[in-house]
Amino acid sequence: MKKRNISGAVALGAAAALTLAGCSAGTPANDSGSTDAGENQEITLAVFNGWDEGIAASELWKAVLEENGYDVELEYADPAAVYLGLTTDDYDVTLDTWLPITHSDYMEQYGDDLVDLGAWNDEAALTIAVNEDAPIDSLAELADNADLFGNTIVGIEAGAGLTRITEEAVIPSYGLEGMDFTISSTPAMLAELQAATDAGDNVLVTLWRPHWAYDAFPIKDLADPEGALGDAEGIHSIGGKSFEENFPEVAEWLKSFKMSSELLYSLENVMFNEYDGDDYGPIVAEWIEENRDYVDSLTS
Missing domain, CATH: 3.40.190.100 (Glycine betaine-binding periplasmic protein; domain 2)
Structure with missing residues (x-):
């Protein structure tokens, strides 16, 4: 198994090329038809080390946002560092918070300074x-x-x-x-x-x-008759302290973001199973072309 590229503590998708005729309500379009990102174009997505569904979703949104005029940086770290960094705007958003169980401790500790943008998958x-x-x-x-x-x-x-x-x-x-x-x-x-x-x-x-x-x-x-592992959870997008204020357009997109497990599996498979490299951009771009209708819906 290959090791993922990271920056931060030890290591654990997508859409590119959207050329939309329209844009979200109240948001002007530039000459190329892409959405105008406004003044705050630099956005940092925090990604949990080793969590492949978060890596895939983040690579997806990196491609989507860059096509729409944003300058996107993916920064890898362990969950504790991510949630703390969100409260100080060192990170803008993370896409891999499992609720109501797995990451509940972090939300109880930091949730007052964060914004829950909703679950994009409820089969975790x-x-x-x-x-x-x-x-x-x-x-x-x-x-x-x-x-x-x-x-x-x-x-x-x-x-x-x-x-x-x-x-x-x-x-x-x-x-x-x-x-x-x-x-x-x-x-x-x-x-x-x-x-x-x-x-x-x-x-x-x-x-x-x-x-x-x-x-x-x-x-x-293995069956869990005692329910020790908990029930199915939702995978939530969590914005940082000033995320909605700094990136109102992206916040609205992420509030509407949904991705089925089947689609997520297909993206993860081409990124982590069928591909043996670390430059996911071209792989994600190919996946986008095969799932164009879905990708276009993310920012429409």
């Missing part, structure tokens, strides 16, 4: 996944079969909500205190998943939906 879920031919189907069976998985739960970043919930809810709920919970990074977890798949071994990883791994690897989710 935290999961514990195993190879599809594993001899168990439920977390309730795991403690008695831990040795089949090397007594190891392969985790992701220490600062991730999934990591916290696994430690604080999943492990005690199912009596898994005797298992090793390895905390490293999403790329490291995916590398373990790839290696186990290639070797035909059992593997147990913390994961989430939507994620391209479900299309790339033969895996299944």
Whole structure:
């Protein structure tokens, strides 16, 4: 598995070329037909390290906004740094906040200085996944079969909500205190998943939906009869302290932004599974041309 380009703490889409005849209500158009971005043209999107759905959505909106006259910078960091930076306008917006559970701690701490622009996908879920031919189907069976998985739960970043919930809810709920919970990074977890798949071994990883791994690897989710991982969540766009004031047009676009899991999977697959590089611009541009009607709707 390749490592994502980042700036900030350790590492975890799209639209380009919109030439719209119209623009949002009350917003003038320039001579080329693109929306006039106004005075505040420089916008910074904060992206969580290792969270592929956020990387994909951010690359998508980077392309959309740049075609509409904005100068867009993607800056990678861990969630704690992102939410703090949003309150000080070091970052303008992030597109990967999971609510009401995963990132609730950050919203409780910083939410008074942030603006929730709404959920663009409401099918997000935290999961514990195993190879599809594993001899168990439920977390309730795991403690008695831990040795089949090397007594190891392969985790992701220490600062991730999934990591916290696994430690604080999943492990005690199912009596898994005797298992090793390895905390490293999403790329490291995916590398373990790839290696186990290639070797035909059992593997147990913390994961989430939507994620391209479900299309790339033969895996299944373990049932969670205790509900320790929580219900399905929404993936929200969260604006910083002055976002709506500085970028009213973009705020309106993001409030209307919706993306199905199927569309997101298709974008993630071409970016992270079928492509083995770090320059996502051309890959995203190709995806845009194949999904033109959807892309055009993002700013119409």
